[in-house]
Amino acid sequence: MSTAEQPADEGAQVTKQRQVAFTAVGVKKHYPGVKALDGVDLEGYAGSVLGVCGANGAGKSTFAKLLAGVETLTEGEITIAGFPHPVRNAAEAEQAGVLMMHQEPLIIDDFTIGENVWLYKLREGKDIRPWAQKVDTNSAETRKVLQGVGLGQLSTRQLARDLGPGQRQMLSLSRAAVTKHKIMILDETTASTSEEHFNDILDLVDREKKAGTSIIFVSHRLNEVFAMCDRIAVLRNGKLIKVLDAAGTDADEITALMIGQALKALARPAPVQTAPDHLPVLSVRDLHGGRAHGVSFDVNPGEIVGLYGLVGSGRSSVARTVTGQRPAVSGEIKLHGQEVHLPTPTSAVSKRVAYLTEDRRLEGFVKDFDNGKNMSLVVLPRMARAGVVNSGAEKKRVRELIGEYQVKGGVNTYTRTLSGGNQQKVVVAKWLETDPDFVVLDEPTKGIDVGARANIYEIIHDVAARGKGVLVVSSEAEELLSLCHRILVMRNGQIVGEFDPDHADTDDLIRTALTHQD
Amino acid sequence: MTTTDTTLPPVHEYEEDTSRGQMIGSWLKGQYALYILVALLVVATITRGAIFWGPTNLTNLLLQMSIIGVVVLAELIVVLTGGIDISVGSALGLAAVIAAGLFGGPSVLLALVVAVVIGGIVGAVNGWLVAFRGLEPFIVTLGMLALARGLVYAYGNGIPITPAAASSFAAFGQTTFLGIPVLALIWLVMVAFIAFLLYRTVWGRRVYAIGSNKEAARSSGIPVKATLWSVYILAGLLVGLGGWMFLARFASGTSTAGNLMELEAIAAVVIGGAALSGGKGTVFGAVIGTIIFAVIANLLSLLNVSTFLQDAFRGALILVAVALATVQFTRRRKTDATQPAAK
Numbered sequence: 001m002s003t004a005e006q007p008a009d010e011g012a013q014v015t016k017q018r019q020v021a022f023t024a025v026g027v028k029k030h031y032p033g034v035k036a037l038d039g040v041d042l043e044g045y046a047g048s049v050l051g052v053c054g055a056n057g058a059g060k061s062t063f064a065k066l067l068a069g070v071e072t073l074t075e076g077e078i079t080i081a082g083f084p085h086p087v088r089n090a091a092e093a094e095q096a097g098v099l100m101m102h103q104e105p106l107i108i109d110d111f112t113i114g115e116n117v118w119l120y121k122l123r124e125g126k127d128i129r130p131w132a133q134k135v136d137t138n139s140a141e142t143r144k145v146l147q148g149v150g151l152g153q154l155s156t157r158q159l160a161r162d163l164g165p166g167q168r169q170m171l172s173l174s175r176a177a178v179t180k181h182k183i184m185i186l187d188e189t190t191a192s193t194s195e196e197h198f199n200d201i202l203d204l205v206d207r208e209k210k211a212g213t214s215i216i217f218v219s220h221r222l223n224e225v226f227a228m229c230d231r232i233a234v235l236r237n238g239k240l241i242k243v244l245d246a247a248g249t250d251a252d253e254i255t256a257l258m259i260g261q262a263l264k265a266l267a268r269p270a271p272v273q274t275a276p277d278h279l280p281v282l283s284v285r286d287l288h289g290g291r292a293h294g295v296s297f298d299v300n301p302g303e304i305v306g307l308y309g310l311v312g313s314g315r316s317s318v319a320r321t322v323t324g325q326r327p328a329v330s331g332e333i334k335l336h337g338q339e340v341h342l343p344t345p346t347s348a349v350s351k352r353v354a355y356l357t358e359d360r361r362l363e364g365f366v367k368d369f370d371n372g373k374n375m376s377l378v379v380l381p382r383m384a385r386a387g388v389v390n391s392g393a394e395k396k397r398v399r400e401l402i403g404e405y406q407v408k409g410g411v412n413t414y415t416r417t418l419s420g421g422n423q424q425k426v427v428v429a430k431w432l433e434t435d436p437d438f439v440v441l442d443e444p445t446k447g448i449d450v451g452a453r454a455n456i457y458e459i460i461h462d463v464a465a466r467g468k469g470v471l472v473v474s475s476e477a478e479e480l481l482s483l484c485h486r487i488l489v490m491r492n493g494q495i496v497g498e499f500d501p502d503h504a505d506t507d508d509l510i511r512t513a514l515t516h517q518d
Numbered sequence: 519m520t521t522t523d524t525t526l527p528p529v530h531e532y533e534e535d536t537s538r539g540q541m542i543g544s545w546l547k548g549q550y551a552l553y554i555l556v557a558l559l560v561v562a563t564i565t566r567g568a569i570f571w572g573p574t575n576l577t578n579l580l581l582q583m584s585i586i587g588v589v590v591l592a593e594l595i596v597v598l599t600g601g602i603d604i605s606v607g608s609a610l611g612l613a614a615v616i617a618a619g620l621f622g623g624p625s626v627l628l629a630l631v632v633a634v635v636i637g638g639i640v641g642a643v644n645g646w647l648v649a650f651r652g653l654e655p656f657i658v659t660l661g662m663l664a665l666a667r668g669l670v671y672a673y674g675n676g677i678p679i680t681p682a683a684a685s686s687f688a689a690f691g692q693t694t695f696l697g698i699p700v701l702a703l704i705w706l707v708m709v710a711f712i713a714f715l716l717y718r719t720v721w722g723r724r725v726y727a728i729g730s731n732k733e734a735a736r737s738s739g740i741p742v743k744a745t746l747w748s749v750y751i752l753a754g755l756l757v758g759l760g761g762w763m764f765l766a767r768f769a770s771g772t773s774t775a776g777n778l779m780e781l782e783a784i785a786a787v788v789i790g791g792a793a794l795s796g797g798k799g800t801v802f803g804a805v806i807g808t809i810i811f812a813v814i815a816n817l818l819s820l821l822n823v824s825t826f827l828q829d830a831f832r833g834a835l836i837l838v839a840v841a842l843a844t845v846q847f848t849r850r851r852k853t854d855a856t857q858p859a860a861k
Contacts, residue, residue, distance in 0.1 A: 345737055346740070350739075355737065365731075368731075368798060369726070369730065373723065387721060388720075389720060391718070
């Protein structure tokens with residue numbers, strides 16, 4: 001541990017009679033080539049929420065995994081109050097009362113909602129006699145549990161596969177009400193939920209606090225961290241920098257601690273420079289497809305257009321339809337004034353349209369490919385002659401890209417092993433390398449920390465400054481307000497409002513997305 | 519692109535590429551097939567060394583593995599996409615009997631064209647159903663297995679079909695070049711050809727991408743359906759070639775030609791380290807897998823083990839190999855979790 005950055009637990013001096021729930025001493029976790037955690041001492045208290053913040057690769061998720069016993073620590077010790085010895089694996093952590101809520105909700109698609117609530121109980125299943133007493137997954141209690149996480153309107157008999165990503169996460173959180181635990185870990189749990197569900201999570205955390213649970217909230221979203229946490233621990237490069245009392249600090253201080261220096265205020269994009277006789281890069285008229293019902297809008301050269309809406313408003317359907325990810329049912333799409341037909345992603349790529357998916361793991365990169373192969377995936381035909389790849393040219397180019405986009409890890413590192421921010425940089429590099437005229441980014445900073453976020457914003461501004469058209473889809477109003485030239489708001493598959501970010505605020509967007517009076 | 523002037527957290531210094539020694543070391547760790555082969559060769563040397571390493575036996579061994587070797591390559595490219603082809607054996611039989619029987623089998627060259635076309639048609643039908651109709655490869659090729667084998671029996675009424683030019687077939691099958699049988703040379707050329715396609719072309723990269731992550735491949739603008747179709751067609755062409763090689767070796771198309779070859783082909787591909795879920799596997803591994811099975815069959819006959827027991831040995835080997843592969847998996851996970859980075 002460096003002496004210059006001696007962690008000082010300011011929070012510890014505030015109240016004295018706190019009950020320790022877990023103690024981590026000198027925790028180290030080394031992966032081949034990476035010191036994910038390098039000597040962290042941290043305590044958690046019953047009935048209190050500890051926020052764990054840090055940039056990409058700071059080690060916050062690693063800490064959560066060690067606490068939950070999912071990963072084994074290299075050095076050090078984590079003891080949990082009331083458990084006789086340090087936990088060695090996930091089963092012991094569970095016995096000790098640790099409940100881990102993962103970033104990806106653990107939901108079984110083919111089980112009903114009720115069965116998913118009681119998943120742990122069903123799993124116990126020690127009594128396998130067919131006539132044994134079963135958990136009633138459709139009981140009034142189950143419905144009450146669901147109401148507690150804002151899913152009261154759903155039937156317990158409905159299949160979980162039909163739920164949206166936010167609802168899945170809430171369903172997974174509902175298990176907190178039916179399991180015995182003393183420590184609850186929320187590892188980036190809000191990454192896939194939008195703002196509408198956050199209040200339900202706050203309620204849940206409140207109930208847990210009253211019940212004396214010690215909660216660890218790992219997150220990138222500082223406003224949520226401040227809304228939820230009592231204490232905030234900041235990690236940087238595997239080291240604990242500081243533990244602060246949430247009441248005595250602010251987002252700027254935390255950000256500065258996270259990245260080791262003060263963050264520049266997010267720059268607004270330069271105003272759009274357009275020739276008087278320009279044609280829009282993209283022009284959409286009366287588009288139908290998926291959840292989009294009659295959508296019309298233009299994106300001009302050099303313009304960054306934001307598309308805001310709640311989950312299910314049709315914003316992703318629009319993004320996917322104009323990029324050929326799903327075929328349009330009807331309507332007209334024009335690129336530079338020429339009507340185009342985009343039935344497949346292949347056709348969109350050939351028309352110089354790029355789509356950066358919201359689901360990086362599924363669609364963003366190839367699981368078994370390294371950074372180099374992932375980055376060259378789309379442009380590979382251009383590095384080939386008669387279908388034979390010029391390996392030298394490919395190697396050289398991806399090496400350059402790694403440097404240009406500051407991707408952590410080399411050409412031969414598997415993309416799946418990188419942090420969210422670095423994965424996104426690989427995906428961005430892969431698509432911008434195709435030199436697209438029109439770029440669609442669906443939730444470009446989902447699961448990405450502040451440092452990488454500023455980096456991604458800058459890249460987007462840069463693309464627009466080169467006269468390309470950009471469409472950014474996001475469920476974060478603030479992000480769009482700082483990033484875009486113009487914001488469209490969707491509700492029920494239609495565009496219901498258009499805002500100039502200089503004359504609008506978060507409330508305007510959310511209100512328009514929720515209810516719209518004609 | 520100017521991203522250098524941003525205020526970013528310090529990027530971790532990353533050791534760009536590990537040293538060559540480490541690379542070879544980690545590569546050797548995964549080569550279980552190679553160890554099995556070495557062990558087999560040691561056993562062969564100890565028990566029947568003189569006969570096993572004799573030129574007659576080695577030539578025989580090469581001939582044995584060249585036909586199945588080509589079929590293994592076909593199976594490999596299908597498995598790489600996450601599919602499976604269990605019709606390779608029957609398709610080989612069909613290609614062999616029709617090539618022997620069509621127009622009376624007047625020439626070796628005509629038979630080659632016929633066999634490859636028949637194989638290609640079978641592959642194209644399989645591939646079309648899999649790629650464009652979205653059917654399960656297992657079910658599609660299961661149907662094709664029964665269909666093709668049925669056609670084989672119907673075509674020859676169960677009697678071996680001897681082509682008119684049987685003697686030139688036999689002569690061709692026994693031709694050697696620099697002491698190596700021509701059939702084995704054809705196999706080796708195909709090995710090089712498939713390796714080239716998989717590792718050096720856009721097509722090969724797409725095959726791996728589709729097998730590893732179909733959604734990402736589709737989203738990245740890769741023509742998934744067309745690529746899948748081409749994979750099955752190429753597999754069919756290879757199997758057709760295998761049928762012709764069968765004809766050249768035995769000079770007649772028997773109704774049991776290629777029987778159960780699909781099992782050996784799949785087993786060889788898996789022993790060679792390919793994942794049936796797709797995206798993982800090498801030509802080198804598939805070749806090692808091919809050699810292993812040929813050596814086992816050869817060794818068991820040299821040791822006078824009954825043919826019935828030979829099948830049991832082959833099955834046992836598959837189980838051992840698959841078990842070894844899981845051992846390797848859990849070991850790697852353990853080392854990931856517990857060992858410090860520095861070595």
